[in-house]
Amino acid sequence: xxxxxxxxxxxxxxGLLRDIIPIYSIRQLILNLAALCLxxxxxxxxxxxxxxxxxxxxxxxxxxxxxxxxxxxxxxxQAMWLEGVLAAQGFYEKSDVDGSWRxxxxxxxxxxxxxxxxxxxGEQVIVIAPRDVMESIRSSxxxxxxxxxxxxxxEDLPFVFESPEPESDLPxxxxxxxxxxxxxxxxxxxxxxxxxxxxxxxxxxxSAAALSAGRIDTVILHMFAHGSVMHLVMNMTALAAIGPxxxxxxxxxxxxxxxxxxxxxxxxxxxxxxxxxxHPTGTVPMVGASGGLYGxxxxxxxxxxxxxxMLEVTSRNIRRAAWDLAKQNAFLFALLALMTWSSGSAGGLxxxxxxxxxxxxxxIGPKLLPQSPSPKMPxxxxxxxxxxxx
Numbered sequence: 430x431x432x433x434x435x436x437x438x439x440x441x442x443x444g445l446l447r448d449i450i451p452i453y454s455i456r457q458l459i460l461n462l463a464a465l466c467l468x469x470x471x472x473x474x475x476x477x478x479x480x481x482x483x484x485x486x487x488x489x490x491x492x493x494x495x496x497x498x499x500x501x502x503x504x505x506x507q508a509m510w511l512e513g514v515l516a517a518q519g520f521y522e523k524s525d526v527d528g529s530w531r532x533x534x535x536x537x538x539x540x541x542x543x544x545x546x547x548x549x550x551g552e553q554v555i556v557i558a559p560r561d562v563m564e565s566i567r568s569s570x571x572x573x574x575x576x577x578x579x580x581x582x583x584e585d586l587p588f589v590f591e592s593p594e595p596e597s598d599l600p601x602x603x604x605x606x607x608x609x610x611x612x613x614x615x616x617x618x619x620x621x622x623x624x625x626x627x628x629x630x631x632x633x634x635x636s637a638a639a640l641s642a643g644r645i646d647t648v649i650l651h652m653f654a655h656g657s658v659m660h661l662v663m664n665m666t667a668l669a670a671i672g673p674x675x676x677x678x679x680x681x682x683x684x685x686x687x688x689x690x691x692x693x694x695x696x697x698x699x700x701x702x703x704x705x706x707x708h709p710t711g712t713v714p715m716v717g718a719s720g721g722l723y724g725x726x727x728x729x730x731x732x733x734x735x736x737x738x739m740l741e742v743t744s745r746n747i748r749r750a751a752w753d754l755a756k757q758n759a760f761l762f763a764l765l766a767l768m769t770w771s772s773g774s775a776g777g778l779x780x781x782x783x784x785x786x787x788x789x790x791x792x793i794g795p796k797l798l799p800q801s802p803s804p805k806m807p808x809x810x811x812x813x814x815x816x817x818x819x
Contacts, residue, residue: 607672634714696724
């Protein structure tokens with residue numbers, strides 16, 4: 430399969446300003462209006478006071494925005510391979526009318542008219558597809574060009590392949606550093622919860638006001654405190670996914686444990702430092718392990734395969750991972766801001782801690798690695814981990 434020159438670039442078909450309202454057909458407009466009327470009736474015309482309904486509206490927008498029409502230029506060989514995959518997997522059927530590929534055996538209300546795959550041939554072949562599908566198409570092309578052969582790994586999802594370099598099961602001691610860290614966070618939360626002193630957990634938060642009052646201990650305590658059950662569950666889920674994979678790449682026991690904890694703590698410090706720098710007179714405390722977790726992610730995505738140099742910060746994989754994390758944080762920030770505004774309370778997403786921790790892990794974390802790093806995590810697994818971290 431011949432390659433296109435340069436990187437495969439996905440672009441909006443209609444332009445970003447048009448995509449802000451991701452409605453592209455009368456059917457989609459009618460269904461959106463019906464859903465909005467239902468939400469308004471359930472809220473008894475008190476939408477600003479109900480964060481759950483606000484979240485429902487925002488999630489509906491995100492799901493439709495994720496499937497906005499996009500285009501990507503590919504070579505004729507890549508287009509032929511993609512059409513062969515579509516035909517072989519059987520999830521899509523090709524129309525005899527316009528040559529578009531649409532999902533087969535699916536209810537009419539499960540997709541909209543703009544959700545199709547089409548190959549427009551000219552000097553280059555232009556693929557037209559929803560954004561989420563286009564991401565899978567691009568990943569598939571890059572995988573086949575890197576490994577020359579792929580095996581289907583799912584019977585219920587298109588463009589899903591077995592990893593060409595599957596990882597063996599990790600030994601138990603690779604799970605220990607993350608498990609100990611998680612135990613501390615969960616234990617601290619449950620201790621405050623069952624003692625009826627949850628307000629004490631907010632006192633663990635770091636802020637300019639707390640440091641001015643002499644609470645230097647908050648610089649350490651904040652990384653083990655969490656503001657809610659959801660906050661704790663999200664961070665612990667990310668830790669469970671990141672911990673063993675990263676520990677296995679940090680050398681031999683016990684140095685890999687020490688490196689893991691060092692990266693986490695120092696990344697949390699970096700996140701707190703950026704938070705305090707941007708809020709030099711702030712009074713709202715910042716809590717959570719997210720700064721440290723983002724540092725672990727930043728380091729994980731730079732780890733190379735055996736015999737390969739460490740990934741450059743400007744490499745394609747790093748840029749995409751950073752962009753995915755930025756989009757996740759933007760969505761979480763907007764969602765939490767709406768919920769905070771609707772409830773009249775203080776708080777939100779400490780994106781500053783996420784950014785500070787990620788940059789430390791990405792740029793400084795490799796300095797803590799052993800001279801001969803272990804194999805890298807497969808690209809699909811890294812993408813799964815970054816979507817789950819908050």
